[in-house]
Amino acid sequence: MKNYLLYDFMQVAGGAERVTLTLAEAFPEFQTLVSRCYPEAQPLLDGSAAKVQELRGGWSARLPRILESLWCFRFRAERLQNANTVLYSGFYAPLAVYQQRSGRRLYYCHTIPRFAYDLYDSTLAGFPFWLRPFYAVFVRWFRAQYEAAIGRMDRIFVNSENVRARLQRYTGLDAEVVYPPVATQHFRFLADEGYYLSTARLVPNKRVDVIVRAFLQMPDRFLVVLSGGPELERLKAIAGEAPNIRFTGWQADEALRRWVGNARCVIYLPVDEDFGMSPVEAMAAGKPVIGVAEGGLLETVLPGETGVLIAPDPAPQAVMDAVARIEQIHGERLSAQCRQRARRFTEAAFIDRMQAILR
Known part of the structure; x- marks a missing residue:
């Protein structure tokens, strides 16, 4: 039985990436999985003792980062099947919950995917008019996937009362507040x-x-x-x-x-x-x-x-x-x-x- 920490991807030297590495360093018995590590996050990775494994590879490496991440967690996370404890975070990593057949399922929510909820209208307006119908279909599909995935979690944690209220408003799910680590x-x-x-x-x-x-x-x-x-x-x-x-x-x-x-x-x-x-x-x-x-x-x-x-x-x-x-x-x-x-x-x-x- 193994333990895992999952996060979407190491994109930049941002707050969620830092939280992921803090957890990875504090709990070395957990394997840390992401879809991909990008060059912009490399200085952060170089300064950490944590080992981060990528799920990317094959034809899906040619996909845009969001689609690649969705694919990796939905179809390349078979190793979770006999997990003891999995801590999910991010927007796309929770889709790997369908691969987990045993053990505890925990979700640490930095924020809900705001592009699909409270910022949907402003995000949609930023697309060319001919792309908007495709984006609307994607968001409708993604909301259903995201809500179904986090609905399978045993416990949900959020990084603030603000995010807790937002999560409850848009998904109906409650959570426990665990303030994030600040160095x-x-x-x-x-x-x-x-x-x-x-x-x-x-x-x-x-x-x-x-x-x-x-x-x-x-x-x-x-x-x-x-x-x-x-x-x-x-x-x-x-x-x-x-x-x-x-x-x-x-x-x-x-x-x-x-x-x-x-x-x-x-x-x-x-x-x-x-x-x-x-x-x-x-x-x-x-x-x-x-x-x-x-x-x-x-x-x-x-x-x-x-x-x-x-x-x-x-x-x-x-x-x-x-x-x-x-x-x-x-x-x-x-x-x-x-x-x-x-x-x-x-x-x-x-x-x-x-x-x-x-x-």
């Missing part, structure tokens, strides 16, 4: 060099454009955009030649920690974020957070104690007001409160909880 032990207060930091991936739903527009109106405040993504060139065009806005591109973990450790504050304004590790990393370094009062940030950032939360759908002026507030309250007391708050979301706390569940 708080690697983040420390180094100095306060006065700059503000954005660490979010440069995609529309992270609203980094709102942050950039705010700092265009605050030439005496410095912003560092510490990430990359498809919106990079558009955001650079918005910033123009502003001397107080700097784009660094993606940084290695060590450099990221230095930037956070020397910042005055981290700004993070995603649309209905599932949980959000960046604010916790910032607080672990004793840095307050300017966030948005929605999604997972409502569970991590304490307004007035560890940062400032601004109203949903924020405008640049709201960011400017929040920066003014941080300038008034930043200091050792706020920094200590941030570090204290981050201790609730440590890797150790996550592993202890998962140990009780898995063993």
